[in-house]
Amino acid sequence: MIDWMRYRVIYFAISAVVIGVGVFSLFKWGLSLGIDFTGGTILEYRLPDGGTKIIKGSLIDQTKREEIKEEIVRFENVGPAIGPELIKKTLYALIISAVAILLWIAYQFKSIKFGISATLATLHDSFVLLGSFALLGHFFGAEVDFLFVTAMLTILSFSVHDTIVVYDRIRESQKKFGGNLYDLANKAISETMVRSLNNSFTIIFMLVALVLLGGETIRWFAVALLIGTISGTYSSPFVAVPILVTWDEIEKKLRLRK
């Protein structure tokens, strides 16, 4: 059996580098916020050759809209008050989901350790996603809008989904064979690795198809879900479980010292 937990330091280092780059990008460039957050206007109209042209700006008034003779296919106008509200509502939604999931896991696995380490892994994925979008926003013009917010919440549950499957294996072996968490974790990760990869592949297939063919409106939404799925798949065996094992070891050492 592979001793996954032996290389914990490497996993933590990889995550630290990825999140480090993300946080750096966040501070350097910030997120490029869409009109859902900043307020403003998007106007898309059809060109004679069949394509469309998009004008973005701060609140375009109605007269400007009337100047455009071509057929307007999309017009969005968001007042400045909507953005701060969206941020607040997002935070509430994130907190409620995270706490509910934490409690659910803690209850199912009879341990707050499981709940918190799973939640930390989802936090990891959220940072990876935010950091990626700071980079993508700077280099490719990806904007953060309310669909991004939706993607972030969905990723929260994805990430936990995978983590629970691993935890479940740990719980089952614990009941059957007992033993320390280190070995149980290694066993559980080996047993769930193929499943975890295969399942992520099917989701990734779907999302890649959406990114490539799904059209402009949901492209970045699909990209956000894709990044989240990859990060979520990684974070279950390589963030949540290592945190759990490390926590368990520290706890045991402290107990011995007393």
Next chain:
Amino acid sequence: MLQISAPLKKILLILFITAIAVLVDLPSEFNLFGRKFIRPNLDLKLGRFEIKKNLDLTLGLDLAGGSHLVFETDTSKIPSDKRKTAIEGVRGVIEKRVNLFGVSEPSVQTSEFEGKDRILVELPGVKDTQAAVGLIGKTAQLVFAEMIEIPGEAGATPSATLKLTDLTGADLQTADVVFDRETGKPAISIQFTKEGGEKFAEITQRNVKKSLPIILDDAILSAPIVQEEITGGSAQISGSFTLDEAKNLAIQLNAGALPVPIKLVEERTVGAILGVESINKSVKAGLIGVGMVLLFMLLAYGKLGLVADAGLLIFGILTLAIYKLGGVVLTLPGIAGFLLSIGMAVDSNILIFERFKEERKNRPIPDALEISFGRAWDSIRDANVATIITSLVLMNPLNFSFLNSSGPVRGFAITLLFGIIISLFTGIVVSRNLLRIFIKEKND
């Protein structure tokens, strides 16, 4: 005698349900082998109960085209205990105006967040959004005023001041667009209520040979000179309207004035053409994605994968039927949610199959199968509860004001939630019974 085993019975039942679902899924009209078929809508009579249901998929504004408008109400001048009534009043008036404007299936809702009251208006299929915004957003407070002369000093031009009367838009019975007999221009003919007619008679009697300004939202519409007392209870406003303006004003007067002023804070309009393009693109993406998932399962799990693929197809058919029956409004993010749930639906099968590979080493195949299903169920349940929690928070079914209630997010959450629940059914019940049959035949 032919014995039908329990799993076979279940599979037959599932196939029967799937067949019904296929009927529900069919588009309302389609061509097959050169013949044209029309799918009937649901119309059942069971004793006293009558079930009628249109089986067309309801498309959201982003797919069908239309406008999503958010207005903010200004309740600063209303005492706080009367605010709720005022907001409801606003909603009612807007609803009436929208209906009179002739929009099919509009939706007018109120939403409150941290003391700010909003009115959300959804207008499917509206082409001229600006006219709609103008129609909805105007307070349309109509007042009749009198001119009171102020005696000036000798030699100075006499000045006059406006005095508002108590005759307002609330005293109207109906308002109609007419054409002025002399000028041929559009005008508004109004019919007062009985009480309003009496007030009007009184006012006109007082003001013979004087001007009687008619004021709409603090601007003078027209100021006709009263020739004689008018007792018939009707009057005509002939400002300089275009026909559309006159029509809008008639609608506003008929629907009543807004109790408080409102202003547009958000607008999202999507043309119907863009919607059709979005549908085509996502259907294409979906088909290719599903094809890849089906192929992957086949390559990774062989015959087992075939069972999972069958389960997945049944999942797709059932899900679409439930969207139709449950009245799910399909939006673009909703389609993404559906496709995502297809990607996730195979997860329960993958979990079971991986487990089956392990268990098969230690036990006979039928036992290994049952044990795999039993053990994998714990993981499947625990893991899916987490996703269900998140989709419920996103969906916000109880309309908590501190959470999002915007259409696209909700559309995504609803399809994801339905998808997960149905995938639990197909992943467990359908695949399990299919596998039982295959394995039994193998043993026989």
